Amino acid sequence: MASILIVEDDPDISDLIAHYLQRAGHEVMRLTSGSEVMPRVRTAPPDLVILDLMLPGMDGLLVCQAMRANTATAAIPIIMLTARGDEADRIAGLELGADDYVTKPFSAKELVARVAARLRRHGTATATAAGIVRYQNIAIDADRHIVTLDGVEVKLTAKEFLLLQYLVQHRGRVLSRDVLLTDVWGYQYTGGTRTVDVHIRRLREKLPVLNDAIETVKQFGYKLL
DSSP: OOEEEEEOSOHHHHHHHHHHHHHTTOEEEEESOGGGHHHHHHHSOOSEEEEESSOSSSOHHHHHHHHHHSTTTTTSOEEEEESOOSHHHHHHHHHTTOSEEEESSOOHHHHHHHHHHHHHHHTSOHHHHHTEEEETTEEEETTTTEEEETTEEEOOOHHHHHHHHHHHHTTTSOEEHHHHIIIIIOTTOOSOTHHHHHHHHHHHHHOTTHHHHEEEETTTEEEEO
């Protein structure tokens, strides 16, 4: 699963792209203005950006140029998306650093295929290369045992870190308290399942985005949406 940022001000087109990307197993984030892009990608870099050319605030060519000029975002693949189809626009986007160019109207399935191909060439995710796993605006650095929220480090205990990592790795699955105790705390742990509830509560307190993202399955366990 890769994190894809869609920058598109047409809600119908954005919905269509998001639907197909989510069906392909990707995590989708969306923006509607070019001026919103750099603050987002600097703090929570996606694995790939689908970037419309005609945007309010800051057009796609300027966004692409800004991303390529910033060391923190320069390597993020960009697929340019626009209603313009003439050669000059296509060349301008590619010269500024876009990795691919898709002209509207387009096939959503073809766009998803292009995303997959670009991710394969890029090494799938900036996260894997750096030992980092991302969930929404949370970044989990497994190598350094650090978690950041919007780029700011959040102090977690060792078990909180392992629990968060496990939930993200098994996103979408309902996990019983017994399974969480066994896989996170270990076979030798003799504490009760209440321990899991306490740690889930602490994760929600420290990372507020998890309040709605972690679903409580009554009398069973939890699921990260």
